[in-house]
Amino acid sequence: xxxxxxxxxxxxxxxxxxxxxxxxxxxxxxxxxxxxxxxxxxxxxxxxxxxxxxxxxxxxxxxxxxxxxxxxxxxxxxxxxxxxxxxxxxxxxxxxxxxxxxxxxxxxxxxxxxxxxxxxxxxxxxxxxxxxxxxxxxxxxxxxxxxxxxxxxxxxxxxxxxxxxxxxxxxxxxxxxxxxxxxxxxxxxxxxxxxxxxxxxxxxxxxxxxxxxxxxxxxxxxxxxxxxxxxxxxxxxxxxxxxxxxxxxxxxxxxxxxxxxxxxxxxxxxxxxxxxxxxxxxxxxxxxxxxxxxxxxxxxxxxxxxxxxxxxxxxxxxxxxxxxxxxxxxxxxxxxxxxxxxxxxxxxxxxxxxxxxxxxxxxxxxxxxxxxxxxxxxxxxxxxxxxxxxxxxxxxxxxxxxxxxxxxxxxxxxxxxxxxxxxxxxxxxxxxxxxxxxxxxxxxxxxxxxxxxxxxxxxxxxxxxxxxxxxxxxxxxxxxxxxxxxxxxxxxxxxxxxxxxxxxxxxxxxxxxxxxxxxxxxxxxxxxxxxxxxxxxxxxxxxxxxxxxxxxxxxxxxxxxxxxxxxxxxxxxxxxxxxxxxxxxxxxxxxxxxxxxxxxxxxxxxxxxxxxxxxxxxxxxxxxx
Numbered sequence: 339x340x341x342x343x344x345x346x347x348x349x350x351x352x353x354x355x356x357x358x359x360x361x362x363x364x365x366x367x368x369x370x371x372x373x374x375x376x377x378x379x380x381x382x383x384x385x386x387x388x389x390x391x392x393x394x395x396x397x398x399x400x401x402x403x404x405x406x407x408x409x410x411x412x413x414x415x416x417x418x419x420x421x422x423x424x425x426x427x428x429x430x431x432x433x434x435x436x437x438x439x440x441x442x443x444x445x446x447x448x449x450x451x452x453x454x455x456x457x458x459x460x461x462x463x464x465x466x467x468x469x470x471x472x473x474x475x476x477x478x479x480x481x482x483x484x485x486x487x488x489x490x491x492x493x494x495x496x497x498x499x500x501x502x503x504x505x506x507x508x509x510x511x512x513x514x515x516x517x518x519x520x521x522x523x524x525x526x527x528x529x530x531x532x533x534x535x536x537x538x539x540x541x542x543x544x545x546x547x548x549x550x551x552x553x554x555x556x557x558x559x560x561x562x563x564x565x566x567x568x569x570x571x572x573x574x575x576x577x578x579x580x581x582x583x584x585x586x587x588x589x590x591x592x593x594x595x596x597x598x599x600x601x602x603x604x605x606x607x608x609x610x611x612x613x614x615x616x617x618x619x620x621x622x623x624x625x626x627x628x629x630x631x632x633x634x635x636x637x638x639x640x641x642x643x644x645x646x647x648x649x650x651x652x653x654x655x656x657x658x659x660x661x662x663x664x665x666x667x668x669x670x671x672x673x674x675x676x677x678x679x680x681x682x683x684x685x686x687x688x689x690x691x692x693x694x695x696x697x698x699x700x701x702x703x704x705x706x707x708x709x710x711x712x713x714x715x716x717x718x719x720x721x722x723x724x725x726x727x728x729x730x731x732x733x734x735x736x737x738x739x740x741x742x743x744x745x746x747x748x749x750x751x752x753x754x755x756x757x758x759x760x761x762x763x764x765x766x767x768x769x770x771x772x773x774x775x776x777x778x779x780x781x782x783x784x785x786x787x788x789x790x791x792x793x794x795x796x797x798x799x800x801x802x803x804x805x806x807x808x809x810x811x812x813x814x815x816x817x818x819x820x821x822x823x824x825x826x827x828x829x830x831x832x833x834x835x836x837x838x839x840x841x842x843x844x845x846x847x848x849x850x851x852x853x854x855x856x857x858x859x860x861x862x863x864x865x866x867x868x869x870x871x872x873x874x875x876x877x878x879x880x881x882x883x884x885x886x887x888x889x890x891x892x893x894x895x896x897x898x899x900x901x902x903x904x905x906x907x908x909x910x911x912x913x914x915x916x917x918x919x920x921x922x923x924x925x926x927x928x929x930x931x932x933x934x935x936x937x938x939x940x941x942x943x944x945x946x947x948x949x950x951x952x953x954x955x956x957x958x959x960x961x962x963x
Contacts, residue, residue, distance in 0.1 A: 380508030392416035404711035407494035407501040413649020435513035442469035444493040464590035474517040497646035539571030570607035576600035591646035598642035606631040836869035863904040877943040896920025911962040922951040
């Protein structure tokens with residue numbers, strides 16, 4: 339950046355400062371009207387007679403209000419009774435009110451001997467804190483007289499801003515609006531800040547938990563800027579929310595540590611957020627600065643306990659001063675970098691930091707260096723600008739991340755579509771190869787069946803012709819078996835998998851004429867069977883050959899007059915029986931080629947083959963489990 343650019347930038351900042359000054363004057367004027375003092379019809383009490391007890395020692399004196407306990411009795415707790423007198427020109431006939439900007443930590447308010455309001459236990463130190471918000475006491479007609487005595491008892495703890503502010507007494511219509519303005523400024527405003535900070539913090543935390551990258555498999559890389567924003571805003575809810583909690587969940591001074599530590603977490607998170615905004619995460623000085631922030635955060639606990647529990651308020655004042663100085667230097671450095679960098683986010687954050695540092699130094703002076711009693715902290719409201727800035731930057735970063743994610747998803751979608759097209763083409767090619775393999779396998783099966791069945795029978799017929807010893811009937815039987823094998827091979831192509839009933843029906847259709855021609859009575863006892871799931875097409879062909887071989891043996895060798903074929907469901911499968919009344923055979927003798935083939939096929943399909951034979955009764959049983 340050249341010298342002219344720097345000069346122009348500073349002129350722009352100066353003009354902006356003048357404009358901000360004018361706006362600030364307007365806001366101050368509005369604030370002055372918002373917290374304006376009492377009107378002429380009201381009475382302000384600025385003096386009181388005080389009876390003060392500290393460490394068992396009681397003193398009595400006249401005092402000027404406000405009476406700031408921590409300033410008069412540093413590091414000491416105690417009790418006080420304030421008496422205020424006021425004569426009225428006439429006895430009021432309308433309701434009046436008494437407005438107290440601050441008092442406590444516990445208190446009682448008496449008017450002319452009547453107890454009108456009590457908060458907390460006067461004799462229970464470090465209990466509830468009732469000095470957080472302004473108080474209003476309604477006074478009914480008849481309580482006030484021409485001559486009036488107001489007595490206020492307070493209990494003051496160490497470091498809790500106990501005491502008594504100036505009082506305003508007057509007609510309800512005059513005093514109550516003043517009280518409500520002060521209450522809104524201190525309590526309602528704090529509640530709105532807490533709600534806003536909590537909302538921003540929870541949004542930032544949700545984004546940090548859900549928006550992850552993929553730097554390493556199984557190790558999601560979360561964006562830390564969301565976490566810093568979330569921690570800053572959630573810590574600020576504890577810092578500001580302390581003003582709304584009169585009865586803390588922890589005893590004093592332990593509860594007093596919470597807003598102090600929350601202030602440290604807020605400041606450290608803001609600094610780390612700014613480092614990420616500026617892109618300084620890799621700078622060599624950043625680890626040292628983080629260490630310094632961690633040291634400040636650790637020191638906050640000790641300093642707060644020393645000040646609030648040990649009665650050494652300067653310890654906490656020193657910690658606040660170091661914290662303010664740290665961020666004054668950091669904010670100046672950050673602004674200097676912002677002037678050289680065109681980043682809008684950077685410049686907005688820099689301006690917000692300096693504004694909050696300025697307001698924080700003001701609060702440090704008002705509440706620590708030259709403490710006033712009834713003043714309100716302004717940084718709780720100026721911090722809202724930081725919350726807005728954090729929210730804007732987080733939303734912008736999130737929007738940019740979403741845009742990049744959409745672009746990445748678009749690119750991934752295009753690549754996925756391309757891969758899908760390639761996979762589809764590859765799948766079609768593989769499917770074509772699979773169909774070709776299926777056709778080749780089917781041709782191989784048909785050829786094997788032709789060779790094992792039809793081929794073997796034709797070869798046998800050729801050998802019979804060549805030998806010249808076979809009769810015409812034997813040759814005819816061999817050729818008929820060959821034809822039956824051919825027809826059955828064709829039928830097997832159309833069997834549904836597992837349909838044993840269809841398989842037996844096909845055999846009956848093909849062979850029943852031959853049984854009739856051989857004077858064999860066929861008895862058919864086949865129940866409708868459920869398909870056997872584990873019998874696929876190859877297994878069905880194996881079963882067909884087994885049954886055909888059994889029937890062929892009856893035709894050729896059994897010399898039977900009756901043949902019974904039965905089939906029933908059993909064992910989750912089926913049981914087939916071929917029974918004839920022929921001459922039988924010796925089942926213990928070495929199996930012939932046909933029976934041996936049947937046993938091998940049964941083993942191939944996981945079925946059991948049982949043979950029983952005696953003259954007049956032969957059973958071939960096939961069980962498919």
